Amino acid sequence: MTRPDFIVTRLDAAIGWARKNACWPMPMGLACCAIELMAAGASRFDIARFGAEVMRFSPRQSDLMVVAGTCTYKMAGAVKRVWDQMPNPKWCIAMGACASSGGMYRSYAVVQGVDKFLPVDVYISGCPPRPEAFLDGLMAIQAKIATTGKLSSPIIVRGEYAPKLTS
Amino acid sequence: MTPSQAVEQLRQRFGDAVNVPVLFRGETSVRVAREKIVEACRFLKWECGFDMLTDLAGVDNYGTEPRFEVVYHLYSMTNRCCLRVKVPVTEDDMTIDTVTGIWAAADWHEREAFDMFGLKFRGHPNLKRILMWDGYPYFPLRKEFPLAGMDAELRDPESGAGRVEVAPMLGGPFVPGQGSPSSILREPQQVDTIAEEQEKLAHPNKKESV
Numbered sequence: 001m002t003r004p005d006f007i008v009t010r011l012d013a014a015i016g017w018a019r020k021n022a023c024w025p026m027p028m029g030l031a032c033c034a035i036e037l038m039a040a041g042a043s044r045f046d047i048a049r050f051g052a053e054v055m056r057f058s059p060r061q062s063d064l065m066v067v068a069g070t071c072t073y074k075m076a077g078a079v080k081r082v083w084d085q086m087p088n089p090k091w092c093i094a095m096g097a098c099a100s101s102g103g104m105y106r107s108y109a110v111v112q113g114v115d116k117f118l119p120v121d122v123y124i125s126g127c128p129p130r131p132e133a134f135l136d137g138l139m140a141i142q143a144k145i146a147t148t149g150k151l152s153s154p155i156i157v158r159g160e161y162a163p164k165l166t167s
Numbered sequence: 168m169t170p171s172q173a174v175e176q177l178r179q180r181f182g183d184a185v186n187v188p189v190l191f192r193g194e195t196s197v198r199v200a201r202e203k204i205v206e207a208c209r210f211l212k213w214e215c216g217f218d219m220l221t222d223l224a225g226v227d228n229y230g231t232e233p234r235f236e237v238v239y240h241l242y243s244m245t246n247r248c249c250l251r252v253k254v255p256v257t258e259d260d261m262t263i264d265t266v267t268g269i270w271a272a273a274d275w276h277e278r279e280a281f282d283m284f285g286l287k288f289r290g291h292p293n294l295k296r297i298l299m300w301d302g303y304p305y306f307p308l309r310k311e312f313p314l315a316g317m318d319a320e321l322r323d324p325e326s327g328a329g330r331v332e333v334a335p336m337l338g339g340p341f342v343p344g345q346g347s348p349s350s351i352l353r354e355p356q357q358v359d360t361i362a363e364e365q366e367k368l369a370h371p372n373k374k375e376s377v
């Protein structure tokens with residue numbers, strides 16, 4: 001008996017499956033957290049197990065921005081610009097206390113969380129988070145991609161819904 | 168040549184423009200008048216062997232007169248010793264001559280002092296902000312500037328990254344409660360913990376509800 005050479009599935013599910021297993025990160029390494037991001041990419045933690053080992057230093061080729069580190073106001077414009085250059089669909093991880101909330105830098109120079117200007121999907125706690133925690137966040141993103149990336153839903157252009165800063 | 172010998176020579180050369188050196192924990196500091204700083208630095212470098220500028224910083228002595236100070240940390244590679252030179256700068260006239268012509272290392276340090284305190288280094292080849300962005304309206308290391316920051320426009324507002332917001336300080340890591348008998352209250356805390364602890368202090372005999 002030969003095995004069938006076709007499967008039946010929904011297009012959404014197939015695309016979601018493909019997307020979630022080929023998440024190319026844009027490593028926005030801004031401070032010490034980036035070191036843990038690099039560790040996650042190295043052999044011991046091996047981010048390749050999740051299909052996300054292709055760190056793209058070009059926003060045009062990436063679909064997951066990982067903001068790893070302290071985002072200062074001086075850098076905020078550049079981060080936002082890189083995000084805007086990434087094609088849809090795209091997702092965003094705020095890695096570490098600084099990216100999530102400003103962390104220990106309650107000061108005039110540091111943005112109090114990159115969600116002030118980026119639509120963050122997953123926040124990872126820790127200062128810095130261990131690579132395992134980052135991989136956990138990546139798996140959360142994968143779960144989200146697999147279930148929410150509907151062709152028919154506006155979620156695909158969700159980058160457009162970036163919150164605007166009040167005041 | 169030891170630092171004190173260098174200062175002795177400096178005093179012979181410049182007279183009243185150089186104060187009596189202060190020796191504190193083996194470190195020699197000397198105060199030099201603002202008008203003479205370039206000549207004094209040139210003398211220290213070429214005659215006394217202080218060939219390296221390890222640091223240059225501004226200081227805000229808020230509430231005293233003169234308010235500002237520029238501090239030069241010099242090191243001599245040949246004599247292996249350090250010397251600290253301080254120059255008082257008044258608030259009404261915050262200009263001081265640059266020493267970039269003597270030590271090239273002064274370039275970025277002077278830009279930093281300009282960025283943080285608004286000290287203007289006359290003759291500097293490229294005096295613009297180095298840490299904050301061009302067009303930032305304040306000098307953040309001055310004592311009257313709040314740590315939380317002040318409202319300001321970003322360098323590239325068209326990027327959509329918003330503008331500078333005042334950071335929330337209460338409940339943050341840098342706001343200790345002071346003068347309380349409770350060590351918990353003196354720790355930086357969340358607002359609700361503070362209320363809880365104050366309640367406990369006010370009614371010490373009240374049993375905690377289970």
Ligand code: SF4
Pocket residue numbers: 031032033034068069070095096097098099103126127128129
């Ligand atoms: S969260 Fe901690 S480790 Fe990460 S960038 Fe901030 S200070 Fe560094």
